[in-house]
Amino acid sequence: MDKHDIYETYVEKFHEAAAGGDTDLLDSAVKVLPNLNVKNDKGWTALMFAARNGHANVVKLLLDRGCDCEVINSTGQTALGIAQFWNQHKVVELLEAPPSSSSSSGPVLQTEPGVTNFLCGSPLDRRAEKRKDKKWLDEALKGSSVEIISFHNLSPVVKKLPDLTTKGLDAEYRLMTSKYADLSVVFHNQTPAVIFLGVDPSGEVPWFAVDVSHVPEEKIKDIHPYAEIMGYRSIFSFKKAEAAICGQARTLLAWHDRYQFCPTCGAKTTIEEGGYKRKCTDANCRSLKGTHNTCYPRVDPTVIMAVVSPDGKQLLLGRGSKFPPLFFSCLAGFVEPGESIEEACRREVFEEAGVCVGHVQYHSCQPWPMPASLMIGCIAHATSTDITIDHDELEEARWFSRQEVIQILTSQHPQRLSCPPEFAIAHQIIRSWVNMTSNL
Numbered sequence: 001m002d003k004h005d006i007y008e009t010y011v012e013k014f015h016e017a018a019a020g021g022d023t024d025l026l027d028s029a030v031k032v033l034p035n036l037n038v039k040n041d042k043g044w045t046a047l048m049f050a051a052r053n054g055h056a057n058v059v060k061l062l063l064d065r066g067c068d069c070e071v072i073n074s075t076g077q078t079a080l081g082i083a084q085f086w087n088q089h090k091v092v093e094l095l096e097a098p099p100s101s102s103s104s105s106g107p108v109l110q111t112e113p114g115v116t117n118f119l120c121g122s123p124l125d126r127r128a129e130k131r132k133d134k135k136w137l138d139e140a141l142k143g144s145s146v147e148i149i150s151f152h153n154l155s156p157v158v159k160k161l162p163d164l165t166t167k168g169l170d171a172e173y174r175l176m177t178s179k180y181a182d183l184s185v186v187f188h189n190q191t192p193a194v195i196f197l198g199v200d201p202s203g204e205v206p207w208f209a210v211d212v213s214h215v216p217e218e219k220i221k222d223i224h225p226y227a228e229i230m231g232y233r234s235i236f237s238f239k240k241a242e243a244a245i246c247g248q249a250r251t252l253l254a255w256h257d258r259y260q261f262c263p264t265c266g267a268k269t270t271i272e273e274g275g276y277k278r279k280c281t282d283a284n285c286r287s288l289k290g291t292h293n294t295c296y297p298r299v300d301p302t303v304i305m306a307v308v309s310p311d312g313k314q315l316l317l318g319r320g321s322k323f324p325p326l327f328f329s330c331l332a333g334f335v336e337p338g339e340s341i342e343e344a345c346r347r348e349v350f351e352e353a354g355v356c357v358g359h360v361q362y363h364s365c366q367p368w369p370m371p372a373s374l375m376i377g378c379i380a381h382a383t384s385t386d387i388t389i390d391h392d393e394l395e396e397a398r399w400f401s402r403q404e405v406i407q408i409l410t411s412q413h414p415q416r417l418s419c420p421p422e423f424a425i426a427h428q429i430i431r432s433w434v435n436m437t438s439n440l
């Protein structure tokens with residue numbers, strides 16, 4: 001047995017001890033394991049096993065040893081979610097209680113990445129402290145190590161690779177990056193919006209985005225002979241890291257495009273702080289006194305939810321009136337002022353489908369740069385099943401069995417129903433519900 005196998009055996013025994021409520025065995029395992037939040041292949045921790053089986057004494061012991069109750073498994077559940085699902089009331093009480101002083105000895109760094117959806121997980125370090133340093137920004141933009149991405153009317157400029165002909169349309173296009181010197185057609189006699197996006201993990205390569213909308217389409221090839229404009233949806237064909245960088249840039253450029261004038265007084269605004277601020281040019285404007293959110297890029301929180309039937313066996317999906325035929329997705333809606341995420345979830349589901357929602361669990365989120373949503377993915381537990389559709393927003397909504405949802409996800413539905421692809425958070429929360437019901 002090599003070192004790795006021995007460790008795996010310890011982990012297995014540790015999880016078995018937690019699941020079985022064996023505190024003696026647990027105590028000895030705790031002494032040799034460096035990480036008590038260690039997961040099995042389904043992302044389950046000892047705390048989750050103890051919570052699943054209602055071993056309150058084990059849960060307490062693990063919490064006292066500093067186990068992290070925020071960790072989620074591969075289907076997006078925390079130990080608390082599992083205890084609630086299995087009605088382990090004593091464990092729920094323990095996990096809901098505020099952490100005792102012994103278990104909160106300073107800030108705990110979240111080492112688990114959790115669920116990282118497409119358009120999240122940019123490798124860039126945003127280096128916000130550099131945004132006010134005009135000299136540094138100018139040198140970084142014009143330096144030889146820079147990577148500059150270009151957007152034409154909010155579509156990324158892509159490079160059509162001439163030698164890739166076999167992998168299908170998506171594989172032929174890559175995000176195009178340029179040096180300042182390549183962009184004379186963009187900067188000549190112009191001051192387009194330029195955004196400092198951050199620095200790559202080596203710390204050596206600054207990334208910027210520039211708005212090239214003023215360059216006529218036929219001149220785009222002056223930047224690079226293979227440069228092309230493909231529409232904003234080309235973002236979805238990029239690699240995850242590039243897509244996240246593009247999303248950040250697109251949301252900011254869309255904001256600059258729409259906020260050319262001051263929302264407070266109507267005067268012109270100028271770009272400041274590496275593209276992260278707009279400032280009114282009227283010296284008497286109220287927006288110049290104090291901090292005003294009109295000066296900063298906006299993000300619109302939006303809830304999107306997999307609504308689970310009261311018996312846990314069905315999922316509510318809907319068809320928007322503008323959706324392609326046979327396409328179903330999760331219900332979604334903008335969070336309104338003065339509303340919590342849970343309240344927005346309940347209101348939107350009731351408004352759109354007439355279904356009442358009780359408990360709402362956060363799953364994961366996804367910045368959605370069309371133009372500035374932050375999609376907050378939730379699992380919402382319905383308390384009623386009758387459906388009344390708001391026809392202004394939905395054409396259809398209905399409950400689907402787990403088997404039908406699996407058929408939709410795997411493109412095997414007999415009526416060819418489909419749902420959003422993997423890059424959309426809707427897909428991820430639907431999949432998560434399928435996995436959740438099979439996992440428990």
Ligand SMILES: NC(=O)C1=CN([C@@H]2O[C@H](COP(=O)(O)OP(=O)(O)OC[C@H]3O[C@@H](n4cnc5c(N)ncnc54)[C@H](O)[C@@H]3O)[C@@H](O)[C@H]2O)C=CC1
Pocket residue numbers: 300302304329330331332333334348366368370373375393420424425426427
């Ligand atoms: N990433 C994903 O998997 C999915 C993303 N979405 C996105 O979720 C967002 C919200 O969903 P909807 O059902 O459209 O929301 P919704 O149910 O709140 O209805 C949209 C209506 O709300 C109003 N509204 C309120 N605040 C708004 C704001 N800040 N911006 C624009 N309209 C606002 C408008 O009248 C709009 O027609 C959409 O932008 C859509 O693109 C929707 C489904 C899947």
Ligand SMILES: [Mg+2]
Pocket residue numbers: 331332333334348352393
């Ligand atoms: Mg909606």
Ligand SMILES: [Mg+2]
Pocket residue numbers: 333334348
């Ligand atoms: Mg709404």
Ligand SMILES: [Mg+2]
Pocket residue numbers: 332333334348351352393
């Ligand atoms: Mg709505």
Ligand SMILES: [Zn+2]
Pocket residue numbers: 262263264265266267280281282285286287
């Ligand atoms: Zn103003």
